[in-house]
Amino acid sequence: MDPSPSNQPHVLLTDDDPFITALYRERLIKEGMTVATAQNGEEALESIQKQPPDLLLLDLNMPRMDGTEVLRYIREQSPCPNLPIVVLSNACAPEFIAEVSQLRPTRFLVKYDNAPNKVIETILTVLEEARASDVVAPAPADIHPQEFEPATASLEVVLDRLETATSIDEQRESVLGIYRAVQATLEHFQTLPPLSLPYLLEDTLEPLLEKCYALEQLIGPALVKVLARILHAVEKCAATPPTTSVPSSPVLLHVPAREQVNEWKTLLDRPGFSPCAVQQSSSAEDLLHHNVFYAVVWHTARKSAARKALRLINDRATKGRLHTIFVMPQNDADRWSLEAEAGDSLALGDVCAQEALPALLYALQAS
Amino acid sequence: MNPFKELNASLGGDWEETNTIVRLFFESAQEQLNNLNQALAQEDREQIAYAAHQFAGASGTCGLTELSGLLRELEHAAPQADWPQLAQQLNRIRDGVTAIRSQWDASQSNNAPT
Numbered sequence: 001m002d003p004s005p006s007n008q009p010h011v012l013l014t015d016d017d018p019f020i021t022a023l024y025r026e027r028l029i030k031e032g033m034t035v036a037t038a039q040n041g042e043e044a045l046e047s048i049q050k051q052p053p054d055l056l057l058l059d060l061n062m063p064r065m066d067g068t069e070v071l072r073y074i075r076e077q078s079p080c081p082n083l084p085i086v087v088l089s090n091a092c093a094p095e096f097i098a099e100v101s102q103l104r105p106t107r108f109l110v111k112y113d114n115a116p117n118k119v120i121e122t123i124l125t126v127l128e129e130a131r132a133s134d135v136v137a138p139a140p141a142d143i144h145p146q147e148f149e150p151a152t153a154s155l156e157v158v159l160d161r162l163e164t165a166t167s168i169d170e171q172r173e174s175v176l177g178i179y180r181a182v183q184a185t186l187e188h189f190q191t192l193p194p195l196s197l198p199y200l201l202e203d204t205l206e207p208l209l210e211k212c213y214a215l216e217q218l219i220g221p222a223l224v225k226v227l228a229r230i231l232h233a234v235e236k237c238a239a240t241p242p243t244t245s246v247p248s249s250p251v252l253l254h255v256p257a258r259e260q261v262n263e264w265k266t267l268l269d270r271p272g273f274s275p276c277a278v279q280q281s282s283s284a285e286d287l288l289h290h291n292v293f294y295a296v297v298w299h300t301a302r303k304s305a306a307r308k309a310l311r312l313i314n315d316r317a318t319k320g321r322l323h324t325i326f327v328m329p330q331n332d333a334d335r336w337s338l339e340a341e342a343g344d345s346l347a348l349g350d351v352c353a354q355e356a357l358p359a360l361l362y363a364l365q366a367s
Numbered sequence: 368m369n370p371f372k373e374l375n376a377s378l379g380g381d382w383e384e385t386n387t388i389v390r391l392f393f394e395s396a397q398e399q400l401n402n403l404n405q406a407l408a409q410e411d412r413e414q415i416a417y418a419a420h421q422f423a424g425a426s427g428t429c430g431l432t433e434l435s436g437l438l439r440e441l442e443h444a445a446p447q448a449d450w451p452q453l454a455q456q457l458n459r460i461r462d463g464v465t466a467i468r469s470q471w472d473a474s475q476s477n478n479a480p481t
Contacts, residue, residue, distance in 0.1 A: 019395035019425045023388055061420055090424040090439075112427030112435055115377030116388065301443025329443060331436055 009127050010034045012053035014044040014070070015088070016062040020111075024057065027120050041065025045073065052080055055127055057119075060089040060100065071103040084126045088119060113167070254298045254309070263353040264297065296324040297360060303332050306347075325359050327351055369474040370467045373430030389471060392429050396422070396464050403441075403457055407450070415453060416445035434463045 011033050013021045021037045028035050036051065038044040040062045048056070056074075060067035067087065075081050087105040090112065100108065106126050109119060255261045300306045306326050326333070326347045333349030348356050369375070375385040399422040406414035423438035441456045 017395070017421045017425060019391055020428065022391050023428070026387065061417075063417075090420055090427070110427075111424035112432070114428075115374060115430060116428060117377045117379065301440060329439055331439070 008032060008034050009054040010036070010051065011055045011057060011123065012036045012038060012044060012047050013057045014038040014041070014062070014067065015057075015059040016040060017059070020059070020088075023116060024119065027116060028123070031120065031124065041067060041070040044070050048074075048078070048080070048083075052083070054130065055084045055086065055123060057086050057088055057123065058105075060087060068100055068103070071100060071105060075103050084130050086119075086122055086126055088114070108170075109167075254296065254300070260299060260353060267353055267357050297327065297356065298324060299327045301329060303328070306332075325356055327356055368470055370431060370470045371429060377430065388429065392425060393468065393471075395425055399425070400461060400464065403460070407454060407457055410448070410450060412445045412448050412453075416442045419445065431467065434460065434467065437463060 011028050013024050013035060015021050016039050025035045025037060036047050038047050042065045058067045058070060071085060074083055074085065084106045086107045086109060087100060088109045088111060107122050109122060253261060253264055255264060298306065298309050306328060328347060328349060330349030333347040346359055348359065371385055371389050374388065375382060378384045399418055402418040403415060406418060419438045419442035423435045423442060426435035426438060437460050441460065444453060444456060
């Protein structure tokens, strides 16, 4: 294939949905671009080899070779590691978000939240940035426990990103970064002598979390509640440094997918937490039969199921405080956060086990 | 009520552009409903989740948030393989598409999108 004529930007659209490729193909041609399309990752890489694009619009969930693999290949092995890549995905699988963020997409857009004009605007902006700098520097890597020092500098980075985020999606990404940063920081604190804890917490984490909390308008009530709980637990921890940071508490897990069960078990097998008896539940009625647990993690795709579970949990909670963390689709979590509050519970949207873990740890600490 | 009012607004009020996208959407919707029917008949939960995921993205792109929400629910429910429940959800989705189609046709025949 011949290279694109003159200075027309060349864009490669990769999506397995013909509606999406047809839609954006027309729109980009109208904007004066040349456009190639691919229906899966293999076709995308072939197309890039034939004619490297100026920008790749990339879906994630595709057959044969998915978008994450394409992104990884381009960033780690291809001759064009700095290729501008706009990910346009449904992003309903939380593990994708976490994995993809580490692979430095230039932008990450969610289909549900972005009308066609917003996507086109983003493509034009990224192309403009690429022209301005000649080589597009990849976006800063997402914060990940293995990749940063467990210190407040990391929190400051994610807080800065939160304050400058312009879309809900960017805000969500930043808040997930905060979860991870707080989690890793606390893990670091657990390795320190107990006497140093109050100073460290009061002087570092607490002010930062207060700053987070002040962003209520920006991050929404459900996330503010998470941060409020973290702050409360930090205050408590600072006031009376515990000999072990987290009690050894049985947790009841209601998780439909086996992979998620294993993920949770791996996460809960940790210093300061073990031995943690993780019991697995397959239905809401299990809440009545298991009687030795202090927190519940309830993954569900349906609000009605969560409502039933909450009713049972509230009945049972009269015997003692019981914290429940519901993990559900983002839209449901946003709508459901107020109902969940009534039961000393928390609704988190579209998060993986690792991202929900800080909320669970603090729930246990507070109980 | 015009179900694509939001899409049109995001396109700067360009009805010609909106018409093109809506036509593409209905073609795609018909195909996705066929895919979902077939996957349900074959009790293929992976295919249901996959088609629902794709259809949800297209619906969200067109500003059809309620339909997109129903499809995401279907996608998340598919792994549990509760076939009567999935059939009910698919019926709701089919009815939703029919309603959107009727509203769109009505808005076109009135030639006065609201």
